[in-house]
Amino acid sequence: MFKNNICKFTILPSGDIMEGKIKNLFVGAALFLVLAVGGIVAGCIDSDEKPTLIQTGSSTVLPLGAAWAEEFDGANIQVSGGGSSHGLNSLLKGEADLGDASRLMKGSDYEAVGGDKTLVKSDGTATGAAPGGVWPYKWVVAYDVLATVVNNQNTWATNLNYSQLYKIFTDDDPAVYWDEVPGLSGAPHEKIEIYAPDEASGTYDYFFESIIKDWGKATQVAKTRLESNDGVYHPSADDNVILNAIKANKYAIGYFGFAYLIENPGQVKAVNIAKSGTSYVEPSLATVATYPMARPLHIYTNGLPKKDTAKGKAIYEYIEYILSDEGQAIVPEVGYVKLALVNPSLASDQLSKLHSG
Amino acid sequence: MNWSRSKGGPGHDPFKKRFRPGEDLVVWFLLAMASLAIVVSATIIYTLVDGSYDFFTDSRVNIFDFFTGSDWMPNGMDPKFGILPLVQGTILIAGGALLIGGPLGIAAAVYLSEFAHRRVRMVAKPVLEILAGIPSIVYGFFALLVISPFLREYFDADYFNAAAAIIVMAVMVLPIIVSVSDDSMKAVPKHMREASIAMGATKWETATRVVMPAASSGIMASVLLGLARAIGETMVVALAAGSVAKGGWDIFGEHMTMTSYIAQVATGDIPPGLGVQAAFAVGLVLFAMTYMVNSLAARIVLRIKMGKRPARDNMMTRAVNRLKLLSRFKLRASEFMTDVTDRFKRDRKEPRLLFRHMNERVGKVVLATSLVLAVTFLAFLLYSIFTQGYKGLSWEFLTNPLSWKPEKAGIKVVIQGSVYLVLLTMVFTLPVGVGAAVYLNEFAKETWFNVFLRRVIQNLAGVPSIVFGLVGLMVFVRTFHFGLSLLSGSLTLSIMVLPVIIVTSEEALRSVPQTFREAARGLGATKWQTVWHHVLPNAVPGILTGTILSLSRAIGETAPILFIASFYSKVAPRSVLDGFVALPINIFYWTKNPSHEFQDLAATTIIVLLAILLSMNALAIFIRQRAQSRRQW
Numbered sequence: 001m002f003k004n005n006i007c008k009f010t011i012l013p014s015g016d017i018m019e020g021k022i023k024n025l026f027v028g029a030a031l032f033l034v035l036a037v038g039g040i041v042a043g044c045i046d047s048d049e050k051p052t053l054i055q056t057g058s059s060t061v062l063p064l065g066a067a068w069a070e071e072f073d074g075a076n077i078q079v080s081g082g083g084s085s086h087g088l089n090s091l092l093k094g095e096a097d098l099g100d101a102s103r104l105m106k107g108s109d110y111e112a113v114g115g116d117k118t119l120v121k122s123d124g125t126a127t128g129a130a131p132g133g134v135w136p137y138k139w140v141v142a143y144d145v146l147a148t149v150v151n152n153q154n155t156w157a158t159n160l161n162y163s164q165l166y167k168i169f170t171d172d173d174p175a176v177y178w179d180e181v182p183g184l185s186g187a188p189h190e191k192i193e194i195y196a197p198d199e200a201s202g203t204y205d206y207f208f209e210s211i212i213k214d215w216g217k218a219t220q221v222a223k224t225r226l227e228s229n230d231g232v233y234h235p236s237a238d239d240n241v242i243l244n245a246i247k248a249n250k251y252a253i254g255y256f257g258f259a260y261l262i263e264n265p266g267q268v269k270a271v272n273i274a275k276s277g278t279s280y281v282e283p284s285l286a287t288v289a290t291y292p293m294a295r296p297l298h299i300y301t302n303g304l305p306k307k308d309t310a311k312g313k314a315i316y317e318y319i320e321y322i323l324s325d326e327g328q329a330i331v332p333e334v335g336y337v338k339l340a341l342v343n344p345s346l347a348s349d350q351l352s353k354l355h356s357g
Numbered sequence: 358m359n360w361s362r363s364k365g366g367p368g369h370d371p372f373k374k375r376f377r378p379g380e381d382l383v384v385w386f387l388l389a390m391a392s393l394a395i396v397v398s399a400t401i402i403y404t405l406v407d408g409s410y411d412f413f414t415d416s417r418v419n420i421f422d423f424f425t426g427s428d429w430m431p432n433g434m435d436p437k438f439g440i441l442p443l444v445q446g447t448i449l450i451a452g453g454a455l456l457i458g459g460p461l462g463i464a465a466a467v468y469l470s471e472f473a474h475r476r477v478r479m480v481a482k483p484v485l486e487i488l489a490g491i492p493s494i495v496y497g498f499f500a501l502l503v504i505s506p507f508l509r510e511y512f513d514a515d516y517f518n519a520a521a522a523i524i525v526m527a528v529m530v531l532p533i534i535v536s537v538s539d540d541s542m543k544a545v546p547k548h549m550r551e552a553s554i555a556m557g558a559t560k561w562e563t564a565t566r567v568v569m570p571a572a573s574s575g576i577m578a579s580v581l582l583g584l585a586r587a588i589g590e591t592m593v594v595a596l597a598a599g600s601v602a603k604g605g606w607d608i609f610g611e612h613m614t615m616t617s618y619i620a621q622v623a624t625g626d627i628p629p630g631l632g633v634q635a636a637f638a639v640g641l642v643l644f645a646m647t648y649m650v651n652s653l654a655a656r657i658v659l660r661i662k663m664g665k666r667p668a669r670d671n672m673m674t675r676a677v678n679r680l681k682l683l684s685r686f687k688l689r690a691s692e693f694m695t696d697v698t699d700r701f702k703r704d705r706k707e708p709r710l711l712f713r714h715m716n717e718r719v720g721k722v723v724l725a726t727s728l729v730l731a732v733t734f735l736a737f738l739l740y741s742i743f744t745q746g747y748k749g750l751s752w753e754f755l756t757n758p759l760s761w762k763p764e765k766a767g768i769k770v771v772i773q774g775s776v777y778l779v780l781l782t783m784v785f786t787l788p789v790g791v792g793a794a795v796y797l798n799e800f801a802k803e804t805w806f807n808v809f810l811r812r813v814i815q816n817l818a819g820v821p822s823i824v825f826g827l828v829g830l831m832v833f834v835r836t837f838h839f840g841l842s843l844l845s846g847s848l849t850l851s852i853m854v855l856p857v858i859i860v861t862s863e864e865a866l867r868s869v870p871q872t873f874r875e876a877a878r879g880l881g882a883t884k885w886q887t888v889w890h891h892v893l894p895n896a897v898p899g900i901l902t903g904t905i906l907s908l909s910r911a912i913g914e915t916a917p918i919l920f921i922a923s924f925y926s927k928v929a930p931r932s933v934l935d936g937f938v939a940l941p942i943n944i945f946y947w948t949k950n951p952s953h954e955f956q957d958l959a960a961t962t963i964i965v966l967l968a969i970l971l972s973m974n975a976l977a978i979f980i981r982q983r984a985q986s987r988r989q990w
Contacts, residue, residue, distance in 0.1 A: 052935055056841070059624075066925035067761040078936035079925040080841060081624060095840055198600055199430075220435070227430055234515075235601055235611075240951045241516040334761065 051314045053077045057087015057100030060144055060203075061297050064334045065100055071330060072321045075314035085109065091300050092130045097315055099300040102144065102206070105136060124298070136300040139350060141322050143337040145258035146207060146293040147283045148271040149243075151250045156187040161274040162292075165211045168192060168253060171228035172221070178251060188251070191232075194225060195245040195254040198235035207255055210293055243267060258283055259335025285332075288341045297336065304357055319354055323347045380885045384800050390792035391801075394814045394859070397852045401820060404831045405644055408637025415631060423638065429602035429613070431632030438635055440642060442604035446612035447646075450519050450594060451587035453608065454526035458587075459580050461527065461727040462534030466576075468724035469535065470542040471564040477728075484732050489532035490970060492913025494941045495742070495963050497596035498948045500525040502956055503741045505597055514609035517599025523608065525593055528734050530583035537582060537658070541575020542568055561717035574657050581654035585647045588616075589821025591916040592941075595620040596948060615643045616916075619823045623830075623919040640827050644820065651819035655812075742967075746960030754961060759925055759938065763954035768962055773929035774843075774922075774937040775969075779912045781847035781933065782854065787904055790858030794900075797859070798866040799888050818856040823916040825853045830920040844933040846921045850911045857907040865899025866892060898984030902977045909973040913966060915941035940966045 052075065055065050059081040069077035077098075082090075084101040088109040091099030104124025107117030115130040129135035148165070150157050156178065160168075164183060167175050178187040197204045208224050209215040226233040236242055239256045246252045246268050253271075261270055261283070272280035275292045283291050305316035321327045328338045328347060339346045413420045418438055426439020469478055505521040508514040514521075545568050553563040569576065599611030600621055613621075622636040757767020793814075801807040829849025839845040869892050877887040922942040930937045940962060947959035 052931070054841075054936065062924055063761060066759075069925055069927060070758070070760055076926070076928045078841075078923045080923040080936065085630070223435075229603060236516050238516055238951050 050075050051311045053097045053311070053314055053318065054080075054090075054095070055098035055100060055299075056080045056082055056090050056096045057098075058084040058102040058297070060102040061087075061100035061141075061299070064142060064297070064331065064336060065098075065299075067330050067334050068318075068322055068327060071327070072318055074317040074321070077318070085112075088136070088300060089113065091136060091302065092132060092134050094132050094134055094302075097301070097311065098318070099136070101298045101300060102295065104298070105138065105300065134302045137303050139299045139301065139319055139322070140296045140339065140346060141299050142297045142328075142331045142339060143288065143294050143342050144206070144297055145283060145288055145291060145337050146203060146210075146255055146295075147258045147261045148253070148255045148273060148293075149246055149261065149268040150253050150271055151246055152267075152269050153250045154253075154269060156184045157181070157253065157271060158269065159272045159274070159278070159280040161276055161278070161280070162211050163276065165273075166222070169194065169208070169225055169233075170212060170222040171225055171230070172223075174225055174228075174230070174232070176232075190251045193245075193249055193252045194233040195242045195249075195252055196226075196233065196235065197239075197242070197256065199226060203255070203257060204235075206295060207293070257335055258337065259332070262332075263335075285337065285341055288337050289343065294337065294342065296342075304354065306357060316354065320351065323351050323354070380883055383885055384796070387792045387796035387800065390789045391796040391810055391859075393789055394793065394817055394856065395810065397855065398813050398817055400832060401644070401817075401824065401828050404828045405637055405641040405824070408634060408827070408831065409641045412631070412634040412638045415634070417631060427604060429618075431618075431635055436631055438631075438638075440615075440639065442602040443613055443615045443618055443639060444642070445604045445606075446519070446594075446598070446602065447588055447614040447616070447643075449606060449608065449612060450522050450526065450598060450614055451584060451590075453519070453523035454530055454587045455580065455584050456527075457523065458527035458530040458534060458583060461730065462531045462579070462583065463538055463576055464724045464727040465531070465731060466535045466538035466542060466579075467564055467569065468721070468728060470539050471560065471568060472721055472724065473728075480732075481728050484735055485532045485535055488528060488731065488735055490909065490974065491738075492910075492915070492941055492966065492970075493529065493590060493592040494596075494913065494915040494944050494948075495738075495967070496525045496529055497592040498944060498959060498963060499738050499742070500593050500597035501948060502745075502960075503738075508609065512609055515599065515611050517597060517601075517611045518609050519598050519612045520608045522594050522598040525597070526587050526590060528731065529590065529593070530587050531731055533586060534579045534583045537579030538572070538576045541572040541579070544575070545571045559713050559717045561720045562713070565720070574660065578654040578657035581650050581657070585650040585654065585819055588650065589643070589647050589819075589823070591616040591620050591821070591823040591919075592945065596945070615639050616821060616823050619643075619827060620916065620919060623823075623826055623916075636827060640824050644824055647819055647821055648816060652816065655815055742960050742963050745957055746962075746964045749958050749961035750964060754958075755965070758927060759943075761925075763952065763958055766955075766958055768940070768943065768965065770926055770929050771938050771940055771943045771962070772965070772969075774926070775912055775940040777843055777930060778847050778850065778918075778937060778939055779908050781843065782850045782911050783904065783908055785847060785851040786855050786858050786907075790855055790904070791862050791900055793855075793859045794862035794866055795888060795893070798863045799892065800884070814856045814859055818860065820853075821916075822853060822914055823919070825849055825917040826920045828852070829917060834921060840934065841921050841923065841936050842934045843930045843937045846918045846937060846939070847933075849917050849921060850914060853914070853917055854907045854911050857910070858904055861903025861907065862896070862900045865896040865903060868899055869895045898980050902981045905973050905977040905980070909970050909977075912973075913941055913970060915945055918942060919945070940969075 055069065055077050056079070062079065062081045065077075065079045069079050084103050087096065087099035087101055088105055089099075089112055090096035092109065092113045092115070104122075105120055105126065106124075107120045110120050110126070110130055111117045113130050113132065116128070119126050119128040119130075121127060124138050126136055148160065164181055166172065167181050175181045175192060177189050178184065178192055179189045181187060181192075196207070204224075204226075205215075212220060212222050212224070214220045224233070226235055234245065236245075239260045242254050242256055243260070243264055246254050261268070270283050272282045273292050274280045281287050281291045283293070288294055299319070299322070301315055301319065305312050305319060307313045307316050323339075324347075328340065331338045412418055413423070417436060423438050423440055425441070426437060427441045428437040428439045429442045430437045465481070469481055473481065500521040501517075504524055505514070505516070505518060508518060508520050509516065512520070549567055549571060550563050553567040554560070558566070594612075594614045594617040598614065598617060600613055600617065601611040602613040602618070603611070605612075618639050619636045622633050754767050755772070756769050757765065758770050759768070760766040797807070797811065801810070826849065829845060829852070833839045833845035833848045834841060837845075839848070873891050873895065874887050877891045878884070882890070918939060919942065922939050923936040924938070924946060926936055926938045944959050944962050944966065947955045947962065950956065950959075
């Protein structure tokens with residue numbers, strides 16, 4: 001009604017043209033929206049009715065999670081990083097279905113959501129549910145193995161134990177020259193150079209967690225040489241940079257993920273490691289069960305997955321897939337170590353728990 | 358019911374106020390939309406202050422040490438939070454970029470404004486616009502994978518180094534410096550140039566001693582705006598400058614800036630706890646720094662626009678004084694030259710003039726070089742990305758889902774994610790942005806509130822994008838419980854592009870001649886009728902153009918959604934609450950991947966992203982051209 005009115009009032013000569021123009025533009029805009037909505041709808045039709053799972057957490061598990069999520073057909077899985085604590089936190093809050101963690105769950109994870117920290121046992125499992133009703137269940141899905149490497153011409157440091165690594169890598173009376181490291185025969189009076197991951201990497205944390213007592217606690221006994229900033233530790237986020245630096249420098253030492261060593265055979269020398277004394281173990285797929293610098297990677301779910309809901313069924317099948325031979329076959333390709341190499345029955349034990357419900 | 362007819366008939370008192378019920382309501386509604394900008398700003402400040410408060414009240418943090426400490430170690434048993442190394446990294450990289458980009462930009466602007474042929478402008482302007490339109494993630498890729506290897510080879514630089522970031526960022530600040538400087542020099546009255554030429558100064562002397570000083574405040578503002586951009590830039594430093602906060606001024610070493618620390622938190626590289634909380638304090642400092650620099654620049658620009666100071670007379674006297682000085686100097690110079698030439702028994706005047714003309718020629722070459730550099734850089738950037746990425750371009754790459762195997766990987770899901778993200782962003786911002794613009798341009802009177810509102814919108818446009826990321830995480834993901842979803846992502850992008858859409862829509866409304874409004878009002882249309890039936894329809898092409906251009910910015914933005922987007926997703930989001938992957942985020946992760954296959958795929962993805970941007974821009978230009986050719990006024 002108003003519109004008619006206005007047309008009467010509008011005696012601008014271009015009135016009709018303008019009306020036409022509005023129509024054109026609105027038609028254009030509408031067309032655009034229809035196309036857009038159509039695109040979204042088409043996207044919906046073209047995708048199936050699989051449930052969506054959210055997997056989040058440790059950036060160490062991230063590439064592995066993405067690979068499994070891609071190969072697994074039973075669900076659409078969104079994978080994101082953010083760290084182990086973030087993963088457990090999201091799971092406990094019910095925001096995520098799968099929480100990735102490169103460490104065990106701790107009492108502090110329960111505390112963060114207002115729960116009782118005494119419910120969490122030292123093996124990373126809980127004896128009761130967190131306030132939101134989520135009761136995390138731990139799955140060990142793969143192993144992360146860390147390799148300490150030196151230059152191929154290095155003949156004196158092919159075996160190292162934790163206390164020697166401590167002397168080389170921490171600020172507690174650090175060795176400046178190779179011959180200052182105790183127990184190395186034939187070590188030259190040459191400066192040690194460290195090429196290794198930076199603070200941001202999970203590998204860094206894992207390495208120092210192994211060699212520094214109480215790492216990350218108030219009672220931590222020493223700092224890393226990167227933190228003390230004495231110029232010996234050259235950090236890099238790129239394994240390739242570390243590899244090339246050690247390849248080029250006879251007196252260099254460093255560490256990175258074991259998988260990267262396998263990808264680049266013969267370029268640098270892997271150091272045999274002992275926790276203490278001289279029971280050195282060479283890092284290799286065959287010895288991974290006894291090699292000290294190997295850690296399990298976990299995925300936490302809300303209780304044992306049950307098949308009664310579509311989502312529960314998807315989680316059940318996903319875990320089943322991860323623990324199957326097929327799922328485990330991906331692990332070395334991404335750069336980690338299969339469960340079977342560490343403990344032949346670990347996968348099947350967990351599978352039978354899953355099946356027993 | 359039909360008020361306007363019953364009361365508006367012939368013989369009716371024409372001076373009586375025309376009234377339609379609901380019109381006030383509409384205006385209030387528009388005001389509410391405009392005021393959303395204030396809500397957004399308040400939310401940003403609240404989020405940063407609230408997060409910082411939690412951080413500073415922790416027993417392990419001392420606020421004094423935070424501002425004066427020179428150790429930044431957010432992890433470990435004894436975390437240290439001294440922000441100085443981060444500030445130092447920021448100053449080193451932003452300052453370095455300004456040191457290179459500033460002179461280059463000013464030189465290019467002087468050349469464009471005073472010397473360049475129309476045809477040169479026609480080439481230079483689009484080049485600068487393209488440089489401004491390339492997403493920062495692309496510059497980051499270029500810095501890490503093209504510039505950095507070169508520096509490693511020839512300058513023994515670290516893998517991550519500040520120099521690569523500085524070089525690339527110098528180019529990123531060019532467009533803003535050139536365009537603002539150019540505008541301010543063009544605003545210098547023509548008669549000043551004429552006066553200068555008439556007094557015998559060469560064009561070069563006119564440009565450097567009359568025009569540049571007269572436009573000095575505008576040039577200053579342009580440099581400040583460039584500085585604010587460099588301080589707030591995230592992706593280039595996050596990719597290329599490294600993650601070691603050790604301070605120092607070694608440009609070939611690693612440095613961490615305030616923005617790259619927040620980015621590290623966003624990608625989950627900092628374990629949750631105090632280190633994450635610290636991001637808010639860092640964000641607050643970053644916000645304060647860019648706010649100060651931006652508002653200083655805005656004040657200068659405003660002063661120029663208002664013409665308050667340098668008043669024209671004032672400007673004139675100053676210029677005349679300068680010319681007097683110049684001529685006095687020339688007189689003295691000529692006396693000196695007389696001595697010299699007498700000694701060499703040569704003509705008195707020729708060498709002097711020759712010298713001055715040579716000066717002009719050399720100067721022009723120097724100025725033009727800066728433009729040539731910008732063009733060369735753009736060409737090199739596009740060339741290196743294309744050569745690295747074109748091999749991966751195939752139908753499979755566009756239609757395959759993401760994969761952890763580079764040979765199988767495709768970006769179908771990623772493209773879908775980005776498209777949905779931007780469409781949702783448009784749905785949120787377009788009505789609000791246009792509503793706010795209509796209010797500001799058509800209804801707002803010069804009250805303190807509206808002046809305040811304008812300032813808020815202007816300041817909002819200068820907030821670093823990574824800060825929006827922090828705010829989006831806290832507000833949409835956590836407080837509203839939207840999770841890491843498409844909805845959270847698009848709302849975050851929305852609050853970021855809102856000020857841009859408001860400003861461009863306002864410009865479009867302003868371009869509708871005032872006579873249209875007067876004519877409509879004169880014939881008895883109410884204010885709202887005028888706006889709805891006469892102003893808005895004529896502004897639609899301008900609004901659409903502006904919206905498409907701001908959305909093309911949004912689609913390339915990485916930092917704001919770094920907290921929210923997923924690393925992997927098998928299918929495109931099916932509801933707004935699903936997680937998503939997006940083009941710039943994918944480029945970021947693939948660029949960071951040490952495997953060269955993935956780095957090549959990052960280049961290929963950049964080609965796709967640039968192609969999308971190009972077609973969006975082409976669409977905007979098409980709409981503008983069509984509207985202009987059909988325009989009746």
